[in-house]
C-alpha cells in the first residue's frame with residue numbers, strides 16, 4: 001500500500017518536472033535571440049561575416065558592423081587573411097550544441113578563428129606589440145576587416161618568411177597537430193608515427209611537425225594526394241583506396257588519427273605494446289556517412305583502452321601564446337610550410353566553407369582580404 005503511494009507520487013513529480021522542463025525549453029527557444037534582431041547602423045563600420053540564423057554556408061552574409069576599439073590590454077589588428085576550419089561548420093547549429101550556442105538562433109553571429117594581419121593600434125598597457133607589427137593568431141569572430149585581441153593571448157609575430165595567407169592557415173590546424181603529437185602522443189625522436197588523414201588541414205601540418213621531432217612518418221591519404229603527402233615530408237605513404245593500413249605488418253609507436261574509420265581492435269593490432277593512438281578527428285569537414293558510427297567508435301576506443309597497455313586518447317586543442325610561438329619558430333626555421341589548397345575573397349567566404357564542407361580539402365582553405 002505504502003509502496004503504491006510512493007510510486008504514484010514519484011510518477012506525478014516526474015510528470016510535473018517533464019512538463020516544466022518542456023515549458024522552460026519552449027520559452028527559452030522562442031526568447032533566444034541575437035544582435036541581428038536589434039542591429040543599428042554602425043558609426044564606424046567595417047565588414048564582417050555574420051550568420052544571423054543557423055544553417056549551411058548560404059546563411060552567411062557580409063555585413064557592416066561596428067569596428068572594434070582596443071581596451072588597455074588589447075591590440076587592434078587589420079586582418080589581411082583568414083582560414084576556415086571544420087569548427088566553422090557549427091554554423092549549422094548541431095542540436096546537441098544548441099544549449100550552448102543558442103537554442104533557436106546563434107548567440108554569437110560572427111564566423112572564424114584563424115587570422116593574420118597588421119597591428120593598427122595598441123592599448124596603453126601593451127608593451128609586446130606596436131603599430132605596424134605583422135601578427136597571426138586565433139580569435140573568435142576573426143573573419144572581418146579588424147579584430148581586437150588581448151596582447152597576452154594567442155597572438156604572435158608573423159615570421160618574415162611567411163605570407164599573410166600562409167600565416168592565416170596555421171593557428172587552429174597546426175596547434176591541433178602540435179598538441180596532439182607532443183602533449184597527447186608524447187612523440188619522441190626515432191619513433192614510427194602513422195598519420196591517418198595526412199592530406200587535410202591538420203594532416204599536412206601533422207606530417208611536418210612529426211618530422212620536426214625526428215620521427216619516421218607514414219601518411220595515409222587517397223591516390224590524388226600521395227605526392228602532396230610525400231612532398232610535406234612523409235617517409236612512407238599509404239593510399240587508402242588501395243591498401244588498409246591496419247592490415248600491414250608494420251607496427252607504430254604513435255597513431256595520429258584524424259579520420260577514426262578503423263575499430264579499436266584494428267588500430268590496437270598495429271600499435272606497439274606501449275603505443276598511443278591520438279583520436280583527433282572523425283574525417284574531413286562536414287557531415288558524412290559514418291559520422292555517428294565513428295564518434296561512437298572513438299568513445300569505445302577510449303573506454304576499452306583503459307584495460308590494455310596501449311592508450312587511446314581524445315582531446316580538444318587549446319590556444320595559448322607559447323604554442324603559437326613554437327609554431328612561429330618552426331615556420332621561421334623552414335620546418336613547417338603551410339599548404340594552401342584554395343584562396344577566396346572575403347565576399348566569397350560562403351564558397352570557401354562550401355568547398356571545405358565537401359571534406360576533401362588538400363591542406364588549408366584561405367580567405368584573402370586584400371583581393
Ligand SMILES: NC(=O)c1ccc[n+]([C@@H]2O[C@H](COP(=O)([O-])OP(=O)(O)OC[C@H]3O[C@@H](n4cnc5c(N)ncnc54)[C@H](OP(=O)(O)O)[C@@H]3O)[C@@H](O)[C@H]2O)c1
Nearest residue numbers: 086176197199200201202222281282283284285316317360
Ligand atoms: N581535436 C581537435 O581539437 C580538432 C581540431 C581541429 C580539427 N579536428 C578534426 O580533425 C579532423 C580533420 O580536420 P581538418 O581540418 O584536417 O579537415 P579537412 O581539412 O577537411 O580534412 C580533409 C582531408 O581529410 C581526408 N580524408 C577524408 N576521408 C579520409 C579517409 N578515409 N582516410 C584518409 N583521409 C581522409 C581528405 O583526403 P581525401 O580527399 O584524400 O579523402 C582531405 O584531404 C576533422 O574531423 C576535424 O573536426 C579536431
